[in-house]
Amino acid sequence: MHFEAFSSSELAAYLRGIPAVNARLGDDSELQVVEVGDGNLNYVYFVSSARDPRRSVVVKQAPPFLRLVGEAWPLPRERIEREVAALRRFGALCPQHVPSVYHADSEKYLIVMQRLASHRVLRQGLTEGIVYPHLADHISTFLARTLFHGSDLYLSPEAKKAAASGGINTELCKITEDLVFTYPFEDHASNVYSPALPAVAIERLRTHEPLRRAAGEMKWAFMNHAETLVHGDLHTGSIMANEHETYVIDPEFAFYGPMGFDTGAFIANLLLAYYPRDWHDRMAGREPLAFQRWLLEQVEAVWNGFAQKFAQLWRMHEREAGRAWIGGPAEARAAEAFREEFMRRLLADTLGFAGCKMIRRIVGMAKVAEITSIKDEAVRARVEVRCLRLAEALLVQRRELASVEAVTALAAQVLAQTVDV
Amino acid sequence: MHFEAFSSSELAAYLRGIPAVNARLGDDSELQVVEVGDGNLNYVYFVSSARDPRRSVVVKQAPPFLRLVGEAWPLPRERIEREVAALRRFGALCPQHVPSVYHADSEKYLIVMQRLASHRVLRQGLTEGIVYPHLADHISTFLARTLFHGSDLYLSPEAKKAAASGGINTELCKITEDLVFTYPFEDHASNVYSPALPAVAIERLRTHEPLRRAAGEMKWAFMNHAETLVHGDLHTGSIMANEHETYVIDPEFAFYGPMGFDTGAFIANLLLAYYPRDWHDRMAGREPLAFQRWLLEQVEAVWNGFAQKFAQLWRMHEREAGRAWIGGPAEARAAEAFREEFMRRLLADTLGFAGCKMIRRIVGMAKVAEITSIKDEAVRARVEVRCLRLAEALLVQRRELASVEAVTALAAQVLAQTVDV
Missing domain, CATH: 3.90.1200.10 (Aminoglycoside phosphotransferase (APH), C-terminal lobe)
Incomplete structure (x- = not known):
């Protein structure tokens, strides 16, 4: 169980390697990364194109422990996989009420999905x-x-x-x-x-x-x-x-x-x-x-x-x-x-x-x-x-x-x- | 899915190779094999020592098809594994009311178990x-x-x-x-x-x-x-x-x-x-x-x-x-x-x-x-x-x-x- 939180630049570089994410954000501009999580459980980032902020995604990283406490309070490592599987299943059944998943990486405990910017x-x-x-x-x-x-x-x-x-x-x-x-x-x-x-x-x-x-x-x-x-x-x-x-x-x-x-x-x-x-x-x-x-x-x-x-x-x-x-x-x-x-x-x-x-x-x-x-x-x-x-x-x-x-x-x-x- | 029914001599030879079964039947005598299944679903044999018929086991072979019809009516191959697992689980919980399993071989779709001779x-x-x-x-x-x-x-x-x-x-x-x-x-x-x-x-x-x-x-x-x-x-x-x-x-x-x-x-x-x-x-x-x-x-x-x-x-x-x-x-x-x-x-x-x-x-x-x-x-x-x-x-x-x-x-x-x- 190894987990490392991304720095903003590391996350931007990571996302640049993913075609499905580039398709959302465009590849013609720097990426802006802002952390917005409440800090208890997960890391949550808004990532957007510096040139066109309407092009954006949300990145959720769910470490296998309680973020607030650290590795001393482990959480099941599968929770990100559960969440991705359920988002995909519910999304297939009801796309108008479930955010789209653009990318998932269970080794990095991470999902990239639709940003609900006006919600x-x-x-x-x-x-x-x-x-x-x-x-x-x-x-x-x-x-x-x-x-x-x-x-x-x-x-x-x-x-x-x-x-x-x-x-x-x-x-x-x-x-x-x-x-x-x-x-x-x-x-x-x-x-x-x-x-x-x-x-x-x-x-x-x-x-x-x-x-x-x-x-x-x-x-x-x-x-x-x-x-x-x-x-x-x-x-x-x-x-x-x-x-x-x-x-x-x-x-x-x-x-x-x-x-x-x-x-x-x-x-x-x-x-x-x-x-x-x-x-x-x-x-x-x-x-x-x-x-x-x-x-x-x-x-x-x-x-x-x-x-x-x-x-x-x-x-x-x-x-x-x-x-x-x-x-x-x-x-x-x-x-x-x-x-x-x-x-x-x-x-x-x-x-x-x-x-x-x-x-x-x-x-x-x-x-x-x-x-x-x-x-x-x-x-x-x-x-x-x-x-x-x-x-x-x-x-x-x-x-x-x-x-x-x-x-x-x-x-x-x-x-x-x-x-x- | 390959299944072959045993002849009596083949079954006897097979059982002779299994120490747990030899321990039940003794190794000092020929084995008598009698088929007793009703012929619809499974093959069932009584196997006993020719010298001491009280030493006996029952052998159940559950082929992955309906015996009466043949391979044209397939049955789940796991059914013998289900039966063995349940016999063992129930036997551990309630040994006085569940026949003992002496040997199981899921490749041959077979269980050797306690013979209930007077029941x-x-x-x-x-x-x-x-x-x-x-x-x-x-x-x-x-x-x-x-x-x-x-x-x-x-x-x-x-x-x-x-x-x-x-x-x-x-x-x-x-x-x-x-x-x-x-x-x-x-x-x-x-x-x-x-x-x-x-x-x-x-x-x-x-x-x-x-x-x-x-x-x-x-x-x-x-x-x-x-x-x-x-x-x-x-x-x-x-x-x-x-x-x-x-x-x-x-x-x-x-x-x-x-x-x-x-x-x-x-x-x-x-x-x-x-x-x-x-x-x-x-x-x-x-x-x-x-x-x-x-x-x-x-x-x-x-x-x-x-x-x-x-x-x-x-x-x-x-x-x-x-x-x-x-x-x-x-x-x-x-x-x-x-x-x-x-x-x-x-x-x-x-x-x-x-x-x-x-x-x-x-x-x-x-x-x-x-x-x-x-x-x-x-x-x-x-x-x-x-x-x-x-x-x-x-x-x-x-x-x-x-x-x-x-x-x-x-x-x-x-x-x-x-x-x-």
């Missing part, structure tokens, strides 16, 4: 109250296309099993198993509780049986249900967007897992943005209800859009193949009955995973900026208690919540509840 | 009305030990994922996907209907929505839920038994799949033996109710024994490891609540798979001798309709049937119903 990380945009008119449409398309085409509903059993075997991502799954499904529900050293979060709310995560049982079931599903190639970390920090376009990035956690893990991650992060929303708007002197309402509408739109597009791909495929999931020239009614039940079960999975993802962001190590940026400790704790209440309800009632509208109604109801901190 | 295929014994006093105890032990130790409840995530990847068995799983979960529910050329089976009963398998939906869900679970290394074909023809001992054989279908597929297969085959039972007893001039009652008692005993032993292994492991499924020093009540829910879900899976296994044995290609041996076509059809009725109820009501006693009560109720054929 921002979605979480930042949502924190600032920006409305993305196409977000739900784009993300539901991404979810429907990627989740459907990796599954047994589309692939032959041979292709699916080969893909599932190739999609095992042990080390990064272990991080999720621990940080999402295990530590938040115990008294673990990695948990971080905000100062005013009531002890009773923390205690409840450890002892409330229906919640523990449901979380245990979601962990089992995460570890055992190899349904499709999921992104594996589809929060609003893994999405870059502007008013017109939406891109999904950073699929290093991709593995063959349950479909609901991706749909749940996205919806969880909309809901995590929902409860702190009015505080942000009041701070900014804005009307506090409109954006909150918009967020809940996105929860509905992304699920309903996904469900409609997924079922449509499925029906179209069955029509073309001339057979339904349970064999034979499709008896349309039985095939539809199975499809309806499948989507209901997938909504239940989605809600269960969303609940776990919300809980880990409140009591686990990794937080969301929408909530940590609230300086008033009591306000923040009230937001956190609401997130935990909704998360618990999503987990425990996931099979009873028959529609996404029931979910948003519940979310609004929790917002209206009194919280004592 | 008979369980299906034959059950057809003759033989009571096996330890059967349920032994099979529940086999099920609990094998299903538990291959799962995430016992293995580390790393070991589990490596085992699951190594346990992919695409071609043989495809046979099950088609013959158990797909063809029986459509108008497929491979189906075989007995002459007096009413058309309405066949039609119902294709059109009754709740049944089709449930069967579709079981197919999804079979193809996606990689919970543990299952035997994959655990019917009463894959078990050899006598009054004292029980051995599980022929695990060539072994793969990482849902636990309930094995428990369901065994229970399905007890129930398939149940409905034709009184006819066999009346033919043999025996009291027709006692053995029927015994069969239902075995259904209860094998599930309850399994559930108790599985939970016991799990508790013991958590005690030793000092942590429960959802982390932390086990809060005993939450861990027990999850365990109870897990076993309830596993019973539902068991019943769903049992339903599919029963249906495929009635309308699919492969039958069970207990039913095909009924010469009276109307009697046979009445038995078959009862099997289909119970199978449907198991599938559709699998989550409502809260105990195995509810299942046996339902089975008895279906026996008492009138059937018009």
Whole structure:
């Protein structure tokens, strides 16, 4: 395991040796290299033509250790290969929402890909109250296309099993198993509780049986249900967007897992943005209800859009193949009955995973900026208690919540509840 | 792919070259070789010392094609390797119920293993009305030990994922996907209907929505839920038994799949033996109710024994490891609540798979001798309709049937119903 970070001139020289990159940047000018990574995990560079800055690429170098700490905290060396493979697979299925990969070099732990120059990380945009008119449409398309085409509903059993075997991502799954499904529900050293979060709310995560049982079931599903190639970390920090376009990035956690893990991650992060929303708007002197309402509408739109597009791909495929999931020239009614039940079960999975993802962001190590940026400790704790209440309800009632509208109604109801901190 | 069947003298000479086999047979005598396979699929030989016939082994040769047809019907060449790997794994976990492997040679598609000289295929014994006093105890032990130790409840995530990847068995799983979960529910050329089976009963398998939906869900679970290394074909023809001992054989279908597929297969085959039972007893001039009652008692005993032993292994492991499924020093009540829910879900899976296994044995290609041996076509059809009725109820009501006693009560109720054929 040898890793060396590039200097700017070394990186420029390296990129000059790659025809596919020269084709993007032109070979008629110096290259400008600017490091833009946050410094925790990866090295990220913008590289552009000095003559025409619109010609640019992004270079991501993912060393086999935690950059912040160094080689003493090793990370799996395959993570860059996982990310490249997933970017290529998702890109083939959904090119309009996945950055193009121009070059990958796993010996140098490096990817050169499309620069999203006019796009921002979605979480930042949502924190600032920006409305993305196409977000739900784009993300539901991404979810429907990627989740459907990796599954047994589309692939032959041979292709699916080969893909599932190739999609095992042990080390990064272990991080999720621990940080999402295990530590938040115990008294673990990695948990971080905000100062005013009531002890009773923390205690409840450890002892409330229906919640523990449901979380245990979601962990089992995460570890055992190899349904499709999921992104594996589809929060609003893994999405870059502007008013017109939406891109999904950073699929290093991709593995063959349950479909609901991706749909749940996205919806969880909309809901995590929902409860702190009015505080942000009041701070900014804005009307506090409109954006909150918009967020809940996105929860509905992304699920309903996904469900409609997924079922449509499925029906179209069955029509073309001339057979339904349970064999034979499709008896349309039985095939539809199975499809309806499948989507209901997938909504239940989605809600269960969303609940776990919300809980880990409140009591686990990794937080969301929408909530940590609230300086008033009591306000923040009230937001956190609401997130935990909704998360618990999503987990425990996931099979009873028959529609996404029931979910948003519940979310609004929790917002209206009194919280004592 | 080259395969050559041995002559008796060639096989004897081959075995003489293997020290582990000589150690079993002695080297002081000629070897007697008798072919005993049924001729459809494999070559099976008993090989014994001419001087001391108690010193013997069984040799199974599994050519990479269907023996009955020849090389024109290829079978996966890996099936003998799958079988050897599963025999060794199950044998390590449960040596008292798995034949010892003395030698394996995948180039010759061959296994030399323990001869079960005083044991008979369980299906034959059950057809003759033989009571096996330890059967349920032994099979529940086999099920609990094998299903538990291959799962995430016992293995580390790393070991589990490596085992699951190594346990992919695409071609043989495809046979099950088609013959158990797909063809029986459509108008497929491979189906075989007995002459007096009413058309309405066949039609119902294709059109009754709740049944089709449930069967579709079981197919999804079979193809996606990689919970543990299952035997994959655990019917009463894959078990050899006598009054004292029980051995599980022929695990060539072994793969990482849902636990309930094995428990369901065994229970399905007890129930398939149940409905034709009184006819066999009346033919043999025996009291027709006692053995029927015994069969239902075995259904209860094998599930309850399994559930108790599985939970016991799990508790013991958590005690030793000092942590429960959802982390932390086990809060005993939450861990027990999850365990109870897990076993309830596993019973539902068991019943769903049992339903599919029963249906495929009635309308699919492969039958069970207990039913095909009924010469009276109307009697046979009445038995078959009862099997289909119970199978449907198991599938559709699998989550409502809260105990195995509810299942046996339902089975008895279906026996008492009138059937018009």
